[in-house]
Amino acid sequence: METDSVACLITMVSADPDSYMFHTPNVAWAGLIADAIGVPQLSWPTLGEEEAELADLREAIASAKERYGIDGIVTGAIESVYQAVRVQRICRELDLWCFNPLWQIDQVDYLKLLVSEGFEVIVTGVFAYPLDESFVGARIDGPLIKKLEGLRDQYAINPSGEGGEIETIVLDGPIFRRRVEVLKAVKEYDNYRGRLIIKEARLVER
Amino acid sequence: MILLVDLCFRPRSLSRREFVDPIAGILSRSGSDCQVVHFFKLSEEAVQGADRIILCGTALKDDSYSKRIDLFTWIRDSERPILGICAGMQVIAAVFGGKIFPQPKIGLEGIDIVEETPLLGPPRRIEGYHLHNFGVTLPPGFVLVAGSPDGVEAFQHPDRPISGIIFHPEVRNRWIVEKFVSL
Numbered sequence: 001m002e003t004d005s006v007a008c009l010i011t012m013v014s015a016d017p018d019s020y021m022f023h024t025p026n027v028a029w030a031g032l033i034a035d036a037i038g039v040p041q042l043s044w045p046t047l048g049e050e051e052a053e054l055a056d057l058r059e060a061i062a063s064a065k066e067r068y069g070i071d072g073i074v075t076g077a078i079e080s081v082y083q084a085v086r087v088q089r090i091c092r093e094l095d096l097w098c099f100n101p102l103w104q105i106d107q108v109d110y111l112k113l114l115v116s117e118g119f120e121v122i123v124t125g126v127f128a129y130p131l132d133e134s135f136v137g138a139r140i141d142g143p144l145i146k147k148l149e150g151l152r153d154q155y156a157i158n159p160s161g162e163g164g165e166i167e168t169i170v171l172d173g174p175i176f177r178r179r180v181e182v183l184k185a186v187k188e189y190d191n192y193r194g195r196l197i198i199k200e201a202r203l204v205e206r
Numbered sequence: 207m208i209l210l211v212d213l214c215f216r217p218r219s220l221s222r223r224e225f226v227d228p229i230a231g232i233l234s235r236s237g238s239d240c241q242v243v244h245f246f247k248l249s250e251e252a253v254q255g256a257d258r259i260i261l262c263g264t265a266l267k268d269d270s271y272s273k274r275i276d277l278f279t280w281i282r283d284s285e286r287p288i289l290g291i292c293a294g295m296q297v298i299a300a301v302f303g304g305k306i307f308p309q310p311k312i313g314l315e316g317i318d319i320v321e322e323t324p325l326l327g328p329p330r331r332i333e334g335y336h337l338h339n340f341g342v343t344l345p346p347g348f349v350l351v352a353g354s355p356d357g358v359e360a361f362q363h364p365d366r367p368i369s370g371i372i373f374h375p376e377v378r379n380r381w382i383v384e385k386f387v388s389l
Contacts, residue, residue, distance in 0.1 A: 004220060072267075074220070081335060081377065085313040088266060088337060092312070097267050099220045104228035104376050 007068040008040045009033075010060050016048030021057065021083055024048075025125040025167045026198045029180070033170065036203050038177045042067065058090045065094060072097025078105055079162040107160040108152070111145045118174050122182075124196045125167035126189075128157060136187050136194040140168065169198070178203040208233055208240040208387065209256035213264050213271040213293045217244035225263045228376035229291070232383045245277055253280055258287045258387065261294025263374055266312070266339055268293070275300045287367035289325075289386045292338050295361070295370030302345035302363070309341030309357070317359045317373060319352045324389050325369050325382065326351055326360060334359070334373030341372060 011030040012022040034041035044060035046053045064070050073091060077084040077100045084100060091098035102110060114121055121140040126132075130151065138144055148159040148166075157165050172179035184200040210230055214221040226242055233240045243252050253259065264271060271293050281288060281301045290298040296306045317334045319326050342358055344350055351369070353359030360371045367389065375382035 081314055088312050092266055092310070092339075095267075097265060099224065099265065101220050101223040103224040104231065105223075106231065 006039050006074075007070050008042050008064055009037070010064055010073070011041055011043045012053070012057060012060060013043055013045050014048030014053065015046070019046075019048035019053060020050050021053050021086065022046070022048065023167060025195055026169050029169065029198055029201055032180055032201055032203065036172075036176045036178045036180055040068070054086055054090065057087075058093065061090055061096065062094055065096065070096065072099060074099045074101065076100075076102055078102045078107060078110065078160060079158065107158060107162060108145060108149050110160055111140060111148070112142075114173075115141060115145070118172070119170055120172035120179065121168050121170050122196070123166055124169045124198070126165065126192065126194045127167075128155075128163075128165035129192045130155060131157070131165065131192055131194075133187070133189040133194055135166070136189055137185065137196045172206065176206065179206050207256055208238050209252055209259045210240050210242045211248060211259065211261045211294070212242055212244040213262055213268075213297065214244070215264070215268045215270040217246060221265045221268060224265070225292075225374075229260060229262055229383060232376065232380050233387065236384050236387055238387050245271060245274070248277065250280070253284070253286075256286060259284070259289075260383070260386070261288065261290040261297055263292030263294065263337070266337055269340065271297055272300065272306050272340070281368070284368070285366065287386065287389060288369070289383075290368075290370035292372055292374060295372050296340055296342050298368060298370045299342035299345050299348075299358075299361070302348065304345035304348070305343045306340050307343070308339060310339045311336040311341075311372075314378070317352050318354075319360070320354075321349055321351045321362075323349075323351050323362055323369070325362070325385055326371075332379065334371075334375075334379055335377035336373050338372060342370075 014022045014024050017024045031041050042064050046056035088098050123135050123138050126135045151157040152159050181204045182201045186197045188195050212226045278297050316331050319329050322328045347364045348361045351360040362369045
């Protein structure tokens with residue numbers, strides 16, 4: 001984060017697992033990740049209905065501004081104009097800076113960067129042909145990135161899941177004080193849609 | 207070598223990754239060498255050593271560049287091809303006597319190219335990504351290339367290879383940056 005400091009993490013908890021805007025698989029564990037990083041979490045409920053969920057996001061960001069005195073927000077948007085535009089508009093309304101440091105980054109380069117920087121990321125959801133069951137729960141590493149790169153070339157899959165093809169969870173990384181250990185998880189998979197549902201997890205020393 | 211001028215509010219800001227690095231990425235993939243210099247630190251040597259110059263955009267809330275137009279007077283005498291993107295276009299407009307005024311626009315919108323130029327090609331409608339709080343008036347003598355006098359989307363200097371576009375070519379219109387390099 002260079003010279004800026006992170007005041008809080010905002011988690012939108014969507015009642016609709018197919019939200020247009022928000023990540024949903026295992027979102028209940030975002031609080032544990034916030035603890036692992038050592039940053040307060042602001043958790044905000046939303047019904048996850050198209051466009052109406054933006055009013056909820058606006059309220060959540062306004063609340064973060066009030067509670068934590070934030071000057072701006074940082075998103076992980078890479079390619080999604082739909083999401084980026086909506087967050088930009090909310091920030092403008094609230095007179096906040098909006099930073100998207102991954103914007104337009106090459107997705108394969110980004111995955112390689114995550115691995116080289118020491119992030120431990122696993123796939124918690126697949127939602128597109130031809131992603132088979134082997135991807136569910138798989139760790140993002142060199143061989144998996146190679147596989148995703150091939151699927152990008154052959155099937156136009158977004159390697160980092162920017163089109164919703166893949167969802168992930170981060171268990172460890174250079175900004176973590178402790179790492180997340182998954183103790184129990186259940187796999188569900190059928191017809192190129194699959195999820196890894198985390199049932200039990202805890203923080204352990206790195 | 208192409209000089210990318212970072213117009214963000216401070217050197218090595220978080221915004222650089224959003225507004226400068228994507229342009230550097232397009233250049234790199236098209237086989238061009240580039241050097242990034244923040245506008246606070248821009249030297250005559252860097253300008254003179256460049257074959258082409260791109261003035262990059264900034265975050266929506268960032269208007270620090272518009273308060274230091276005095277740092278860009280070199281553009282007035284430059285013979286090198288220059289492309290201003292969003293904030294960069296505003297800087298070019300201000301240097302040549304145009305005005306920067308509030309005109310917010312966010313999102314993908316149709317852009318009417320009204321004048322054929324080597325950079326943007328023949329008149330037609332394209333879709334472009336807008337992210338700006340300010341627009342510009344057409345500087346005296348400049349050619350309106352896209353948009354309208356009340357909503358200038360692109361302009362060009364009448365005699366020199368100096369162009370400006372208010373939208374962000376790194377989204378959906380990378381060909382514009384590639385074309386600029388090949389002109």
